[in-house]
Amino acid sequence: xxxxxxxxxxxxxxxLTTPWAWVVFTGMTGLTAIFFVQTLGRFLxxxxxxxxxQYGWSALPPEYQLYRNLTDGVVVNLWSTVLVVTLFIxxxxxxxLFAEExxxxxxxxxxxxxxxxxxxxxxxxxxxxxxxxxxxxLTIVFPIxxxxxxRSESGSALEWSTVLLGYxxxxxxxxxxxxxxxxxxxxxxxxxxxxxxxFSVALAWMVFxxxxxxxxxPLRSVLLYLTFDGQLQNLIKGVLDLRPFVFFGSVxxxxxxxxxxxxxxxxxx
Amino acid sequence: xxxxEVENLTKKxxxxxxxxxxxxxxxxxxxxxxxxxxxxGKSTTMKILxxxxxxxxxxxxxxxxxxxxxxxxxxxxxxxLPETPPLYPELTVRGYLSFVAELKGVPRPKVKSxxxxxxxGTGLTAExxxxxxxxxxxxxxxxxxxxxxxxxxxxxxxxxxxxxLDPRQRREVLELVxxxxxxxxxxxxxxxxxxVKAICEQVLIINRGKIVADAPMAKLTGGRETGLExxxxxxxxx
Numbered sequence: 326x327x328x329x330x331x332x333x334x335x336x337x338x339x340x341l342t343t344p345w346a347w348v349v350f351t352g353m354t355g356l357t358a359i360f361f362v363q364t365l366g367r368f369l370x371x372x373x374x375x376x377x378x379q380y381g382w383s384a385l386p387p388e389y390q391l392y393r394n395l396t397d398g399v400v401v402n403l404w405s406t407v408l409v410v411t412l413f414i415x416x417x418x419x420x421x422l423f424a425e426e427x428x429x430x431x432x433x434x435x436x437x438x439x440x441x442x443x444x445x446x447x448x449x450x451x452x453x454x455x456x457x458x459x460x461x462x463l464t465i466v467f468p469i470x471x472x473x474x475x476r477s478e479s480g481s482a483l484e485w486s487t488v489l490l491g492y493x494x495x496x497x498x499x500x501x502x503x504x505x506x507x508x509x510x511x512x513x514x515x516x517x518x519x520x521x522x523x524f525s526v527a528l529a530w531m532v533f534x535x536x537x538x539x540x541x542x543p544l545r546s547v548l549l550y551l552t553f554d555g556q557l558q559n560l561i562k563g564v565l566d567l568r569p570f571v572f573f574g575s576v577x578x579x580x581x582x583x584x585x586x587x588x589x590x591x592x593x594x
Numbered sequence: 595x596x597x598x599e600v601e602n603l604t605k606k607x608x609x610x611x612x613x614x615x616x617x618x619x620x621x622x623x624x625x626x627x628x629x630x631x632x633x634x635g636k637s638t639t640m641k642i643l644x645x646x647x648x649x650x651x652x653x654x655x656x657x658x659x660x661x662x663x664x665x666x667x668x669x670x671x672x673x674x675l676p677e678t679p680p681l682y683p684e685l686t687v688r689g690y691l692s693f694v695a696e697l698k699g700v701p702r703p704k705v706k707s708x709x710x711x712x713x714x715g716t717g718l719t720a721e722x723x724x725x726x727x728x729x730x731x732x733x734x735x736x737x738x739x740x741x742x743x744x745x746x747x748x749x750x751x752x753x754x755x756x757x758x759l760d761p762r763q764r765r766e767v768l769e770l771v772x773x774x775x776x777x778x779x780x781x782x783x784x785x786x787x788x789x790v791k792a793i794c795e796q797v798l799i800i801n802r803g804k805i806v807a808d809a810p811m812a813k814l815t816g817g818r819e820t821g822l823e824x825x826x827x828x829x830x831x832x
Contacts, residue, residue, distance in 0.1 A: 331696035335682070342684045434680035434741075437644040438697040439669040592647050 328440045329448040336452025340418070346456055349417050353410065354463045360406040361399075361467045368398045395475045396484045396563070400468050404491040404561050407464055408554065411499050412527040418456055419506020420520035422449050423588065427514040436592065446585050450507055457499040465492065487563025494560030494569065498553060501573045502527060504580035511587040595658065597622045597749050597779040598643065603652035605638050612638040614803040615652065620796070622748070625775040627790035627811075628783040630800035631830050636783045637677060639800070640753050643781075644674045657748060670699070673747040673778075677754055679738030683727025687718060687737055690726050691744065698745040712740040716770060732763035739770065743778075750780045756789060768793055787822050791815070797822070801830040 340346040371385070371392040378384045382393065392398035426432040435445050468488045475482030506523040513519050530553055537548035537555075549555050556573070559566035598620040605612045613635040620626050630636050641647040643654055645661045645668060654661045656668040682690060691709045700708050713719045716736040721729065726737055735755060742750055755771065756764045772793040774780055784790060790797060790811075797814050799807040806829040807814060815821025 328697055328699070331693060335685070335693045338689065339682060339684050429680065429682065430676060430678040431680040431682060433641075433644075433646055433674075433676045434694070435697070437646050437669060437672065437674045437676075438694070439666045439699060440697055441666070 328438075328444045329451065332435075332440075332445060332448025333451040333455070336422075336449055337455060339421075340452070340456045345417065345421070346460075349414055349460055350463060352417075353414055353460050354466070356410050356414075357403070357407055357464045357467060360410075361403055364399050364402045364406070367402075368392055368395070371398070394484075395471050395482055396487050399471060400483065400488050401491060401562055403464075403467060404495055405554070407461070407495055408498055408557065408561070409531070411461065411495065411502060412531060413524070414460065415457065415499065415502035415527065416506055416520040416523035418460065419453060419503050419523055420510055420516040422453060422507045423511040423584075424513055424516045424519045428516075436588075442588055443585055445588065446507075446581055450504065450581060450584075453503040453507060454500050457503050458496055461492075461495050461499050464495075484563065490563045490565060491561045494557045497560070497569060497573050498557060501553075501576050501580075504577040504584075508580045508584045508587065511584045595622065596620060596655075597624075597657055598781070599655040600639075600643075601653050603639070603642060603654055604650050605635075605642060605647070606650045611803055613642075613649075613800070616800070616803075616805055618798060618805055618808050620779060620781065620798075622779055623776055624796050625772070625780045625782065625794050626796045626798060627794035628781055628798050628800070629785065629787070629790060629826060632785065634800045634830070635803045636800060637753060640674075640751050640781070640783060644672055644751055645669050670745075671748045673742030673744065673750045675735075675738045675742045675750075675752045675755055677757070679734045680741075681726040681729075681734060681737060683725065686723055686725055687713075687729075688722040690737065691722075691740060694741045695744050698747075700745045708744055712743045715743060715773075716740040717766070732759050732767075735759060735763070735767060736770075739767070743774070746777070748779060750774060750778045752780065753783050754785075755782065756784060756786065764789070787826060791822050799826060799829050806830065 371389055375381055375385065382390065391401070423432070426435065436442075468483055472481070472483045505526055506519070509523045509526065510516075510519040513522075533548070534552040534554060537545060537552055540548055556569045560569055596619040598618075600616050600618050603616040604614055616639065628636055628639070638647070642649050643656065643661065645665045648662055657671050659668040659671070661668045682693075685693065688709060691712065692705055695705045695708055709722075710719070713722055716739055718733070718736055718740055721733060726734065729737065735758075739752065739755060742752065752771065756767050759767060768789055771780060771782060775793070782790070782794065795811055797807060797809060797811055798805060807825065811822075814825050818824070
């Protein structure tokens, strides 16, 4: 346990004393801010339409109904966008995990220390997940802004239970991306290759949803089950759903296992 | 008891045989020079002894523990300096040494005194707060040695510790290694014969994956000034 925490601590120091994590933090908040302003603009536009129409909300088609409150109209939409932003940003955080150890020749230090390979994997993954949580943690500032400046007829501007469940979904997705990225990083010495391959895998997972919609049953249901946004949609909307935890938990476990195998296997070549 | 026992150790990279059925044993407290031309199999042997790489066949024991059956026990007894000092440029010397001390399981209350001890031994006391990425090559090498000394392992395996150093640094590192003899068993790999002559009691010469000499220094040189060079050139001839 102590060695796991020592490795985690070292990972955090490495992330936070080099510019990378800060660039990613900036990128994450910057991109989310742009989408936040856009979503908020759309929200205000819909409310303007309601106000100018004599029939109020009943005149609008059903898909506009979610704009009735800030939680569904802004935060839920924002979280769906942050899911995609995470997919783009995670490879930049995960690429260095093992690739950098190889390039610095510190991999030999880890592998010749009296430490089990699974402790190395666990320590690194924990550090990676904490960094990812910090990155996602910054986006909580947007619901906070809404709750300070927003108003609603029912009193509180936001339903925090919905906001936070969606946020848990985001963290789960972030942790999954880091596990995939860590495995890919353990396969190469080049961070660039690691980032590119992780990104391709995540992107493929995203477009895959498109194929799912075009497919015939029963293939369609199977494919839809495997899409990440399909898995997460309940959580994002604030419905407590345990299935995504099992689904992404399995993906994470598989990636950690593969990473373990991959660092063990490298010694044999 | 022998610190290192190697039996029929063989390593093949696909069809290429890197080391071929090595047999040797190294006693406790000795400083052993591990010599050989480039590509003879020195680094491969060291990587197997430190548990970084498994052999194709044969076995290696450190202080009685088989490197592959009891890797943690064996690794606990080894301090290893690879060819390139394994540093994290973003950590300070102190941060780095304390990370390695944690990895090696140095008891927590002793970490600080261990760092001070190895830093004093390697002349790094004044550099403890510097980032390892900003150190000169000589200092990096020292940090590498300091890292190997943490936790006072019984066996130190140093792969070309004087590589790339200037003459003064070279001498300092050699003095340091010499001072480690007695309390540690030291295996020193190098291709600079003068260094070996200055500090080693025992010499192992490897050529094309085979041991060609395993003898005390005096026996190998025959008491002559140029004895080691002559023996080396003769034994490693094509």
